[in-house]
Amino acid sequence: MKTRSNDILRKKIYIVIFRADTSAGKLFDLALLITILLSILSVFLESVAEFRNRHAELIQTAEWIFTSLFTLEYILRVYSTHKPWRYIFSFYGLIDLIAFLPSYLSLFFSGAQYLVVVRAFRLLRVFRILKLTRFMYEGRVLKSALKASLYKIVVFLSSVVTLVTIIGTLMYIIEGDASGFTSIPVSIYWAIVTITTVGYGDISPQSPLGQFLASILMIIGYGIIAVPTGIVSVEMARATEEAKRKCNYCYAPIHSDKDNFCAKCGKAI
Amino acid sequence: MKTRSNDILRKKIYIVIFRADTSAGKLFDLALLITILLSILSVFLESVAEFRNRHAELIQTAEWIFTSLFTLEYILRVYSTHKPWRYIFSFYGLIDLIAFLPSYLSLFFSGAQYLVVVRAFRLLRVFRILKLTRFMYEGRVLKSALKASLYKIVVFLSSVVTLVTIIGTLMYIIEGDASGFTSIPVSIYWAIVTITTVGYGDISPQSPLGQFLASILMIIGYGIIAVPTGIVSVEMARATEEAKRKCNYCYAPIHSDKDNFCAKCGKAI
């Protein structure tokens, strides 16, 4: 009988922690969300020297509270799920582990505590609370479009990397140490800064020839930004189209959820 | 009888102030537009130290003239409208209030006068003068496209915020104080400056590893700018399409020039 009541407890915990369709489950998700945000805020504040020096103990205390909470959550998750190992080695299982492990590790190694920020990944859990079909649908179209664009984008990025390597090397030859182009890797870094139109200005060409080559690189960067945009736009249009309902008779896409008849063959849907 | 003539006066004022379909109404709108632009110009000039020191009295005088005019306008609006409270708490009502309140407040608190710039919001009123169907149509398509894109853009921005938090923290660990990465919030600020391709250059990585990570962030930023663009393009295309022909029977929009039947009621077009 004890095992039985244990099973019921496990099931109850499971429903609260893993699902978001009961009010208790929603409350848990909200509490978790707030805890995550607060723990990230504490990591942020800890990094500000002025704050760290003034409120050292407060930060320490808060950190151990968050660590305890996340440890407890992890234990409950492992306990309540049917297949613990599957959860432990899943994407979210690993993230849950990383959320409190660094704090313990920091007792042995200093510096490890910044890894705590990986908790930001946990923010993605917020989408659980937004488990509306519509929301998931939007994510699905986005994902499908990006996946379909992948090959073209790899081809595109290969060309960009080749271009950046060649122009970076040319600039290293033309400009040299005096203008900050101290090595080929640094020059390639500069070429990436330029072609992506970021343009820090920590390194910039000084010679007429270097400025001319830089101008060409900028115009290329300005022009080819159209390529990934074009790729994604087309795939997004296709994915949006495909996610639509189809007519049962002629398989033409249904344009709007409010439509009652197929626009192609005129039959009622 | 007095109430009667009062009513007529109120109605006349209402038509001049709130509507733009009579020549008096159009003239009022034009005068208001010019007054707003001049008052903003005066705020601009007041902020230029050289001008402020030389023409202090002129600015003071102009400011009180504008304040009086906007106060008078507000009183007339409240007086002439049928539902004063509804106007007062409407979007434009609050903006009209903010347009002159700071000047009075500045008599008590110094510094408050810069709030006057909220008058810039009033510039949106200029659209009243452009009350052409075509113009409103354009605005409608834009608004509809942005609204339909909202969910996808929220999903997209959440990913960007997560990415920027993680890379900002990594850069804080890698680069440290020496390169200007003095805290995690500052490092996240740098990551935003980089991923949006703004690139001020006030903070920039110095170590090879930092420059490598920065390069990856730039290329990601350069690549994913395609995502919001793709989203908006597709929705814009859809919104433009929907704003097209309407069915003669049920007034549902006709999706394509090639359609032979209304998708809503099934009748031949």
Add this chain to the structure above:
Amino acid sequence: MKTRSNDILRKKIYIVIFRADTSAGKLFDLALLITILLSILSVFLESVAEFRNRHAELIQTAEWIFTSLFTLEYILRVYSTHKPWRYIFSFYGLIDLIAFLPSYLSLFFSGAQYLVVVRAFRLLRVFRILKLTRFMYEGRVLKSALKASLYKIVVFLSSVVTLVTIIGTLMYIIEGDASGFTSIPVSIYWAIVTITTVGYGDISPQSPLGQFLASILMIIGYGIIAVPTGIVSVEMARATEEAKRKCNYCYAPIHSDKDNFCAKCGKAI
């Protein structure tokens, strides 16, 4: 008879100068193109201090050769056209005039105190580059798409200007003189530099609040670049579609110039 031969001469000159369908006309266009490019190159070189000091006479000579050629071209155009005044006050007529007038004006305003004005005049010769507009064909689809997008882009730019004014003023209040935000116009200039993702870095926020506001402005700028892109993409698609041939029977667009049959009704074109 003299008038007759004169007429023939005028017609011959007209065909060579104004048209590009004879080999003489094509040769004239090519010669003009090269002359324009060389004259612009001479303006460029004149502005380089080192070159100007070393080759003062060469520049002077080249300048008067170009001026003579453009003057001669102008006289021939006025002489050969049927409606001289119409040409003189046309877009191209004015550009042709500006191409040589500044050189003559610089003879009169050669006083020491006018030196800057003279220099400015002479440099305006760079507008000769507008003479190249004649050589640009194929702009029809591009022009049509931009024209159709105009209203939406005006609405979009009005919102950007309003936003930039408000955030610029807020930053002026938050940051103040110390960070380089010396006046509202300068702060608005900074806001434009930021929202367009240019990011010079000559002015950049130093306070945490300023950096936070700047981050929001950057993300807005990064997001809304999608709007004009979306507008133009949609109009470009429409303009491309409209520029296509139509079927004679069902008026469906013909997809490719190589098609021999309508894809909609199957009839030969």
Add this chain to the structure above:
Amino acid sequence: MKTRSNDILRKKIYIVIFRADTSAGKLFDLALLITILLSILSVFLESVAEFRNRHAELIQTAEWIFTSLFTLEYILRVYSTHKPWRYIFSFYGLIDLIAFLPSYLSLFFSGAQYLVVVRAFRLLRVFRILKLTRFMYEGRVLKSALKASLYKIVVFLSSVVTLVTIIGTLMYIIEGDASGFTSIPVSIYWAIVTITTVGYGDISPQSPLGQFLASILMIIGYGIIAVPTGIVSVEMARATEEAKRKCNYCYAPIHSDKDNFCAKCGKAI
């Protein structure tokens, strides 16, 4: 008989080197890819002063090993192909030559060894290993879209160059030497840095008029980035469309899933 066995040897070498459909061929391609990447890495490391000073001999040795390998590969390619001259003067033939020639030339001229980076071009060979129909298909669509956009992009770039020349010259007149606008070419370089939204900040306007003109240039640059994006998007959509179904009779592409007849031969599908 000797010639015969020679022929067989040549054919075997040809299959290994030029093709990627046998396991030996794939292995060769992989080995070549790794060698290229290592040789580029060695060029990178050589450019880092610290590394060069410490490991001078190692770099020297590695360089000659790579040069020998590429020389051997070149000789085998020339030997095994049926039409040696055609290979030698082909695109890849020239790149293969450039991959080792600079090392030999560097024996006579110092400085020439950096040209070795042109080996980066050889990276494009990696696509041979990925000889999957799907991959080639993606490249084909990209290429077709860019080719179809070429005319419009040339018109667009011509307008940008004209604009940049005029505004660059105006800024040279307005700002002058004090702000870094030392000559018209430098001012044009600044205008390109600005209109492409790179914004180094090494040169930036200081006068109010200059900042106003710069703001206009930025907004233009921000707005017209939509133009190439729009062009490429539309062409990408068209190219994707065209790569779709083919007619069963004449193999012409089927334009739309809704088509009932082939647009080329008029037969029902």
